[in-house]
């Protein structure tokens with residue numbers, strides 16, 4: 001199939017397109033004909049009550065579940081042919097993380113570099129430098145040797161964000177990144193995301209329960225709804241051109 005050619009200015013390429021996507025677990029229909037497009041530099045908040053199908057949708061977008069009907073395109077390419085996974089950073093739900101996992105912060109951040117088929121690749125000097133950069137950017141360099149399970153919730157969030165940013169992605173997917181941490185940590189983390197959205201060429205797709213903070217940025221009126229899911233969207237126009245930026249370096253320069 002050809003690249004999707006819907007009207008898109010050079011900086012507003014289609015990033016994620018859901019075209020009548022449906023999914024059922026057995027007889028339980030969870031998603032029914034979901035249609036939505038996220039364009040470059042949109043910040044999309046995916047809001048819905050417990051069981052609305054948010055996680056199911058994210059799992060389909062990252063290729064872990066296959067839609068039973070409909071199609072998903074990433075960066076204009078149908079999902080079953082999409083290979084550029086380095087363009088996508090993923091921040092998982094912290095509650096899915098096993099606190100006994102025996103890895104250091106540096107190892108967790110480095111693991112973001114491994115593409116799906118590169119698990120056995122050797123770590124190059126460039127990889128190591130990139131990890132140091134990501135940790136500096138997120139102010140977690142002093143935690144590099146600590147076991148991830150020994151950190152506070154807010155510190156763990158930063159580690160997972162550093163891991164997601166290590167490849168300089170174009171799309172950042174976050175699954176309830178602010179759950180289970182205190183409100184000050186939530187606010188700081190969201191400010192960091194907002195800053196990244198306003199100043200960098202990044203698209204966000206975030207599942208969240210923290211409605212007030214998120215909706216005050218994205219607006220209370222959803223752009224689209226589908227079943228019990230609502231897509232709240234804010235677009236950033238800060239960058240005047242489409243120049244590529246090295247996210248980690250520019251973020252760090254901004255302090």
Ligand SMILES: Nc1ncnc2c1ncn2[C@@H]1O[C@H](COP(=O)(O)OP(=O)(O)OP(=O)(O)O)[C@@H](O)[C@H]1O
Pocket residue numbers: 025030048049050051052053054055056057
């Ligand atoms: N592996 C599975 N097998 C069977 N049913 C499932 C499975 N995963 C999810 N479900 C069911 O599908 C529905 C949607 O689940 P999903 O996790 O996608 O919702 P959600 O919107 O992310 O919910 P929450 O806000 O509680 O995380 C729920 O009723 C859930 O019980």
